[in-house]
Amino acid sequence: MSDKVIKKEELPNVLKILKETYEVFVPVKEKGFYRFKVLEDENKVDLNFTNTRLSPKSLLFPQSERMFEYSLDEADEDAYVIKEPPKDYAPTVVVGMRPCDAKALRLVDVNFVNPEFKDPWWARRLESLTLIGLGCKEPCSTCFCTSVNCGPFNEEGLDVLLFDLGKNYMARAITEKGAQLLKLAGVSEDATSDLNKQAEESKAKAEKQIISHVPTDKLKEKKAIDLFDASFWDEVAFACLNCGTCTFLCPTCWCFDIQDEVNKKKGDRIRNWDSCMFPLFTLHASGHNPRSEKVQRVRQRFMHKLKYYLDKYDNGVACVGCGRCVNYCPVNIDIREVFKLMNET
Amino acid sequence: MPDNPYLPYPVRIQQIITETEDRNLKTFKLGFLNKDDEEQFKYIPGQFCELSMAGKGEIPIGIASSPTEKGFLLFTVNKTGVATKYLHNMDEGGIIGVRGPLGNWFPWKEMEGKNVLVIGGGFAFTTLRSSIVYMLHPENRNRFRDITLVYGARSPGLLLYRKELAEWEKRNDIHVHITVDATDDPDWPYNVGFVPAVTEQKIKTSENSYALVCGPPIMIKFTQPVLEKVGFEPERIIMSLEMRMKCGIGICGRCNIGDKYVCKDGPVFSLAQLNELPKEY
Incomplete structure (x- = not known):
């Protein structure tokens, strides 16, 4: 046509x-x-x-x-x-x-x-x-x-x-x-x-x-475990408030929670957006939490978008460059900087 | 699975067995309400289900029965949070849901013709029970060579499936080493000592063997070097992980370790696989 x-x-x-x-x-x-x-x-x-x-x-x-x-x-x-x-x-x-x-x-x-x-x-x-x-x-x-x-x-x-x-x-x-x-x-x-x-x-x-560019060429060849252990995560996460705005606005964030809600004798099972920024996201009933620290949660978000997704689906990174998280982060954490850190260090 | 993978099969609680003296562990024997569901439900030892309590939510629990046991499913549940507490207070005859089977399983194909060493600690013995019942079934026993079990708990009253343990102990087609951390029972007929120590004492070779290891992190931490010392390769040390889960089908995003979802790519991983993943579990 x-x-x-x-x-x-x-x-x-x-x-x-x-x-x-x-x-x-x-x-x-x-x-x-x-x-x-x-x-x-x-x-x-x-x-x-x-x-x-x-x-x-x-x-x-x-x-x-x-x-x-x-x-x-x-x-x-x-x-x-x-x-x-x-x-x-x-x-x-x-x-x-x-x-x-x-x-x-x-x-x-x-x-x-x-x-x-x-x-x-x-x-x-x-x-x-x-x-x-x-x-x-x-x-x-x-x-x-x-x-x-x-x-x-x-x-x-x-x-x-x-x-x-x-x-x-x-x-x-x-x-x-x-x-x-x-x-x-x-x-x-x-x-x-x-x-x-x-x-x-x-x-x-x-x-x-479009004058903003991020490097992605070396992300694939790097080992996930090396990026996970990289020294820059504390610095990236330092100012983060774990507010979840980035995951809320992100067009590629899909995590959800499942909850039951009851009113008198009728109940519903509901799914709600959830966020890896929140400590409850991974808290076990036993009290153990594999991502209890802020830095672990911040790392999870970026590793998921720029490395785990890339490795799992061979479909590029899970980011489309819309810039929402850059615009609305209350403490100016900039995913473009994280691209550079992950790709180049 | 039904067309909608989030939709549980309705089941009835046929029987509730209190397993431990602290009453924190109960085994639930479940029967399907619909015959078609039962026929559709085909599982392999190592897999788990989401138990689904209307009004309370879902919990991921390993399947403790073996597919060789027909007409029911067994789940042994530790009372910990809201859903498990509710389930513990239910009566026989009550209706819940089962969603599954979910996840992968122990490497049964690879273990054929091999010796199988099963090491369990505390209440992490459910899918191991499934595995032992499965291997001991007359149809399957010849597929495996020597089967050895090392199973321990803090005290005799905290061991799961005590009747069955006693029966296995008498058989000659499985070597059973039961142990407790401590006991004041002077007539205790089995071992006293931590699982890693008993393993070191009893297991002298890794030749042609696989090890299935499930237990609390501290047990795994100290058992691993014992197994490595007798020559178990990381590819042949098999473990099952726990993680907070919701969907159980690799979609909701929370149970990942690196690029693996414990619910779908696991819960069973070899030590070799875990060595490649971030230590975030």
Whole structure:
């Protein structure tokens, strides 16, 4: 399918058509920050954002999710039997996802869907989702996506990629799912070769604007145990408060906890996001804790992203260079510095 | 496993056996509510399950029964936290869930035709019980050569499966060395001494042998040099690890040691494998 054009004034109309078939998510500005929310008024959609503060991972992997339900009422025939409640997996479109966040979903997917086990909730949501990405024509100073197999116009994980070209968007269908969606939305006008050229220029310009780079070339060959025993971890962890902001915002952090919650005679089994920054994460019932020290937990986070993941899946590092953790860390711990320490010492 | 790997099979507690004199360890004999689930549940000694108590949560526990024992599963549970305390207070007939079998198993293929030395300490004897029952089964006994057991606890009343230990002791197809750290029983018929010391006394060769070692960290720490001294290679010293777990299927992210998840890539590791991993367990 050749690249298509959507005139900016036609975008509300396109969204309106999509709304008839899909649940549509768009970035919405709230209290100074953008986040993905269900589209209400297609005439008020604002795609002039850098990125959402929270990563969109919660669209597939909600911060809190009911897994099962059960009755604790002895009078019920199926008391104490744990059951899966029905769930809705309506077709959903996300409009305006940044390429780094889409790539992150691909990185996380190998965890949730692996050769032995398939996480049913993640897998079903991913199937129901169509992702319309928006290339970053103005990347910010903390972006370093081009160093980690990604980029401001990276296509991996997206179904459609939009190029913002002034009065028009150029829409590139990346998957069959994306092509079908464009067809359904009535986007049929082919992009002119001139528009195509503009898109390529915009992409090249954005890539050049990314001035932050991290080295990754030696991470693979280093031994995990040597990196684990490296002398720099105390320094990296020194200022850390173990607040968990980095894991909360990170598009590739997926750890979760499972808890039972009971109200009178009904109970739910729920999974909640968890964080390797918290000492409870690894605390045994006996009191033993393999990561009781702050430095062990900080090391775990970086080792997981930049070494264990790399070794386990041979899928690159578990970082897409979005820069969220750099921007929001209250004590300015900078993963770009840790890349350098791990790659070069 | 069912299509949803987080969904437990419902089981009924058929019997509860108090194992130790401090009443902190009980064995739960579980039967499947649905025949189909029972047929689907195929396990190998060394694996574990998540026991699932509605309203309380899940706990990872080694399977103490052997697949050669049909119609039930056994789990021996130490009373430690919220879920185990609740389970200890349940009655026979109660309904819980079982999710599994999870994790890997002892290297049964590699151990065929070999001598097997089993070393256990305290309540870390559950999957070792499974292994011994499995090996002693008439269908399997010929697959292995000499089987030797060294099993110890702090006192006689803290040994698990005492009736079975006494029966194994009488058999001639397994060498059994039972020991306690100390006892005031003048008629105690077995050994007195720590597991590493008794191992050193009784085990003189590593020829053609594998060692399965499960116990508290302090026991493992002092047993390891004893085994190395008689020539056990790190590839043939096999251990089973514990870790805080939730999902049990390598997804939730908490039980890793380096790039290995104890729940999925373990819980069974050889010493050679552990030597390659960070010491974070």
